[in-house]
Amino acid sequence: MSLSEAREMVRLLGVRYDEIAIAAGYGGPSPACSRDSSPACRRIRQRRTCRRGIRGMILMALSNKTGSLVLTTGNKSEMAVGYCTLYGDMAGGFAVIKDIVKTLVYRISRWRNTCSHVIPERIISRPPSAELRPDQTDQDNLPPYAVLDAIVEAYMEKDLSPRQIIAEGFAAADVRRVVHLLKISEYKRRQAPVGIRVTQRGFGKDWRYPITNRYRDPY
Template sequence: ALSNKFGEMLLTTGNKSEVAVGYATIYGDMAGGYNPVKDLYKTRVFESCRWRNANHRPWMKGPAGEVIPPRVIDKPPTAELRANQKDEDSLPPYPVLDAILERLIEGDASVAAIVAEGFDRETVKKVERLLYLSEYKRFQSAPGTRLTRHAFWLDRRYPIVNRWRDPT
């Protein structure tokens, strides 16, 4: 309603980690016309926020100084669908999740190759499963800033019904 009233585009907020594993909600935080953080993993979003708070350049339109409260950056991530819920209740910690996703998505690595690097096999298989199960959501997502060679949308798409999985 506000977008229509003021003629502004509604931005979506799902980062690459959330979009990858289905933690971005269709018609919820995915509802909008453009997603500026679509190709940034959650850990990189936090790094970017910390960088922005510590750095300002004359060409930046925003004010100098801290513009993102540290409590927002440091708060444990949650989908806020129930009391005391945290993303880590059902996902690996974001540094681990992002490391696995980077290998699966950017590196096109197999489960076996990721496990050989020291990651827990069940965790890698779970993340891979969530990645493929969430493809249907990505088909409906808003376009966003492309920062990697394997951005979701045109660069990395899989059929949503073929059930292909890495057998190892």
């Protein structure tokens, strides 16, 4: 579906499009996993290699060859909770939507289609997925984006404490999980490309949080 919808969107936009197979660049087990033949280790290696080792290198090589800037695709929701891969989908020179939460991405996409139809409906309506295994969706690991985005906005933009967010009616487990992920993902965000700031507080200069901090809010 991703390939067919990408081709359709390219046709609607009238832009250049290339497909580059990565199978040839996928090698054998890494040294780290060669000592551990567990199914879990093999699955992790297979999923990460495609996103990190191969795709990122190809994109940066094309950037060097053509002089074009690689744009990363991560949004604010993903950057907040670390739902991104260093040197994989984070590899690039400019992060266009890094300060736009996922629910706003959907709203902007639907609005853009009212101007002229350039985004195939299935790109918007399909369940979001990292496509690392069959039938995977983002909500296998994260709260629904409407919930996640509201918690990120309350905690990161409005400076509400976890207790205050829970008092507003959000499930305590969701709040604790999102805040925990937000804190432990700071090291990734420090290595992310620069991007456009559109909210009152974006990750980067507006957000001051240490990478090494053992403080845990008692909630």
